[in-house]
Amino acid sequence: MTLPAAAWGFVAPALLVIGLFFLLPVVAALGLSLTDFDIYALANLANLRFVGLANYVRMLQTPLFWQALGNTLYFVVAGVPLSIGVSLGSALLLHSRLACCRSFFRTALFAPVVTSLVAVAVVWRYLFHTRYGMVNFVLGHLGVSPVNWLGDPHWAMPTIILLAVWKNFGYNMVIFIASLQAIPQGLYEAARIDGASWSRQTRHITLPMLEPTLLLVSVLTTAGYFQLFAEPYVMTQGGPLHSTLSVLYFMYEEGFKWWNLGAASAVAFLLFGLIWVITWLLLRLAGDRS
Amino acid sequence: MLSRVAAAIVNGVLLGLTLVSLFPLVWMASVSFMPPGAASTLPPPLLPRTPTLVNYREIFLRAGMVRSFLNSLLLATGVTVCSLAFNTMAGYAFAKLRFAGRERLFKTLIGALVIPGQVVMMPLFLLLKQMGLVNTYGGVILPAMAGIFGIYLVRQYALTIPDEMLEAARMDGAGELRIFATVVAPLLRPVLASLAIFTFLGCWNDFMWPLIVLTDARLQTLPVALASLAREHVQDSEMMMAGSVVTVLPVLVLFLALQKQYIHCLLLGSVKE
Numbered sequence: 001m002t003l004p005a006a007a008w009g010f011v012a013p014a015l016l017v018i019g020l021f022f023l024l025p026v027v028a029a030l031g032l033s034l035t036d037f038d039i040y041a042l043a044n045l046a047n048l049r050f051v052g053l054a055n056y057v058r059m060l061q062t063p064l065f066w067q068a069l070g071n072t073l074y075f076v077v078a079g080v081p082l083s084i085g086v087s088l089g090s091a092l093l094l095h096s097r098l099a100c101c102r103s104f105f106r107t108a109l110f111a112p113v114v115t116s117l118v119a120v121a122v123v124w125r126y127l128f129h130t131r132y133g134m135v136n137f138v139l140g141h142l143g144v145s146p147v148n149w150l151g152d153p154h155w156a157m158p159t160i161i162l163l164a165v166w167k168n169f170g171y172n173m174v175i176f177i178a179s180l181q182a183i184p185q186g187l188y189e190a191a192r193i194d195g196a197s198w199s200r201q202t203r204h205i206t207l208p209m210l211e212p213t214l215l216l217v218s219v220l221t222t223a224g225y226f227q228l229f230a231e232p233y234v235m236t237q238g239g240p241l242h243s244t245l246s247v248l249y250f251m252y253e254e255g256f257k258w259w260n261l262g263a264a265s266a267v268a269f270l271l272f273g274l275i276w277v278i279t280w281l282l283l284r285l286a287g288d289r290s
Numbered sequence: 291m292l293s294r295v296a297a298a299i300v301n302g303v304l305l306g307l308t309l310v311s312l313f314p315l316v317w318m319a320s321v322s323f324m325p326p327g328a329a330s331t332l333p334p335p336l337l338p339r340t341p342t343l344v345n346y347r348e349i350f351l352r353a354g355m356v357r358s359f360l361n362s363l364l365l366a367t368g369v370t371v372c373s374l375a376f377n378t379m380a381g382y383a384f385a386k387l388r389f390a391g392r393e394r395l396f397k398t399l400i401g402a403l404v405i406p407g408q409v410v411m412m413p414l415f416l417l418l419k420q421m422g423l424v425n426t427y428g429g430v431i432l433p434a435m436a437g438i439f440g441i442y443l444v445r446q447y448a449l450t451i452p453d454e455m456l457e458a459a460r461m462d463g464a465g466e467l468r469i470f471a472t473v474v475a476p477l478l479r480p481v482l483a484s485l486a487i488f489t490f491l492g493c494w495n496d497f498m499w500p501l502i503v504l505t506d507a508r509l510q511t512l513p514v515a516l517a518s519l520a521r522e523h524v525q526d527s528e529m530m531m532a533g534s535v536v537t538v539l540p541v542l543v544l545f546l547a548l549q550k551q552y553i554h555c556l557l558l559g560s561v562k563e
Contacts, residue, residue, distance in 0.1 A: 004389040006387065006466040007383050007389035010466075015380065017432070020417075021417070022402070022405075022410055022433070024417075025409075025410035025417060026409055026410055028410075028413035029409050029413045032413055090307055093307075098296055099301060099304060105308055108308040112315070115495075116497075116516075117495060118517045118520075119318075119538045122516060123314050123531065123534055126530070132330045132331070137334050166310070171556065174556060178560075230498065230513075251408065255411070256502050261416065268409045268411070269409065271408070276404070279404075
């Protein structure tokens, strides 16, 4: 028998930290989002007023918020499937018995995951430089005239999506490889005896067996991609013409540039609500299928 | 014959992907050794014609990146050590020690995992400001001293420790702290190594929170310093690449050395549902 006091001694430090610096602020954020906390309140709390849902209403009437939301959705809708597609493709290739030097390939493909986003965003800015970038140089040889990647509102977000896919696909790839390895070999042997081709094996064994992983990866990647921030912060500062302004960037500017902490909290909750709804939809969708 | 063609395709595509993955990193390193201005020429040079360390001297001596490097090192080490201690104790208690409300408390914590960290940033900033911790190392370390994911990870691993071992130690009259230090901690070593490298890398690469809470240039971490440098020096590609190398290289080396532990942690985290 152990004394409960001893057990509490073990959990208390961690609970104190999580309670004070995470759970309490979550509740406080909800409260904050119902106030007009701004730079005047920051100077003197007497200027703080309760405003109910006014922040939410105002945000939903702000065109720039909608633009940020649209940009973020663009990033998620294009980036997540592309990301997962590349992850799955490379996992299938690495898992193939035909692949040689697997551990080298796996390490190389995973390397971008551990790099610092800010650093690779800086590198990306140079790679996609209109005049001196390697991308335009290579495209020039293929007869494509120089693209102003980060200066053109149509191309800035695609460039950021490419960066995100390049940096992140290794993460899900490793997860896919692990679940590919967990598929019983007997299934493939039976299929081979029946004369099933590789593509049929993939369609009828591999992909169905991967479905739970696919769902999990989709949910986690979607939630992660909604939190787009550092890429536009470093590469475009939200421009050109706000074409890469994300919801989180909008929140950052609202909160820590203009010090409208009440409105920024409302933005944070709107984003959280959106992530929650989309996760729920994804789970529903998967539930209906099985 | 057919399978040899297939093998060539599989390996060819893998090689192509590897090239795409590594090229930006290799080019970053290469450009960092070029003299200022050399990278802004056509055709884009692949290798430095006259390798030089002038960019590194520039960022270390003039741009103050030595200090940022030390800040990053200090913060990532501090967070890793503290959170490892707190998470291990809590995770072990949730797995092996009995106390009222244990399961409910754990479920609450797991439920809170879905809340994105950005939600708390505004009140957390105000709280830390009240405590006088804005623009101090504490502003980064304190909120990160324990984490739900870490507790979960340690708990899952600690569940496999046989109760008999703990009971035997108790029979010998060992106190709970002593049991934790001499029996439990050594058994948890593999998961602790994984969690340590994962935490360190995550903290080193973290951007948004340090950007908010450390506005004083002398306290900035490498990613934050690099981002502000990148805004000032848009044209100095060579110098920016040197800054990127300094930011990326430590974590890349650490990852290559402890790859197995890192991926182990990643996989444990991805099967949490």
